[in-house]
Amino acid sequence: MGLILVRHTRLDVVPGLCYGQTDLDVADTFADEAAVVLSSLPEVRRVVSSPLRRCRALAQRIADSAGLPMDIDERFKEIDFGAWEGRPWAEVPKQEIDAWAEDFLYARPHGGESVAMLRNRVGAALADWSALNEPIVIVTHAGVIRAARNEDRDPPGGFGDPIAFGGIVALPETGQDLTGGADHD
Numbered sequence: 001m002g003l004i005l006v007r008h009t010r011l012d013v014v015p016g017l018c019y020g021q022t023d024l025d026v027a028d029t030f031a032d033e034a035a036v037v038l039s040s041l042p043e044v045r046r047v048v049s050s051p052l053r054r055c056r057a058l059a060q061r062i063a064d065s066a067g068l069p070m071d072i073d074e075r076f077k078e079i080d081f082g083a084w085e086g087r088p089w090a091e092v093p094k095q096e097i098d099a100w101a102e103d104f105l106y107a108r109p110h111g112g113e114s115v116a117m118l119r120n121r122v123g124a125a126l127a128d129w130s131a132l133n134e135p136i137v138i139v140t141h142a143g144v145i146r147a148a149r150n151e152d153r154d155p156p157g158g159f160g161d162p163i164a165f166g167g168i169v170a171l172p173e174t175g176q177d178l179t180g181g182a183d184h185d
Contacts, residue, residue, distance in 0.1 A: 004171070008026070008055045008166075020081035046134060052078070076125060149169070
């Protein structure tokens, strides 16, 4: 078994907020959600996390449970939504959303990161960690998991596919989550 991607658990956030790389904390359901993830994971030899709190909390719980250290890899952060970060999606100007939709892979109307930029950094990170040839769990974000699923597709398909909070995806992907996880975003 190679890389296992796990989406963080639910967040303590107002619904409808664009939060990308905004460093939010986990919801008060964390302990129960983490227990479900832990019960569904195979044995791993390494635990890697995005540096954002919502991922570090779950990664630390997994690492502690397995008696392993936790590594942080900045490349597993969520996409940078630039000027949209921390704003309600309903307040993002329609023309900016339309510009993004028209050139989904390369547009950056928010001034942050394009989907192509996200895919490139995630692809490099996955290549580095998979070269270790051991079972590794990576706690990350929905956008990162979508980028991993669509690394070699141009244009990318499936970026709208739901990924449950606490959802687990093994790479090379089998096309299904190992857990149902919690509600989707």
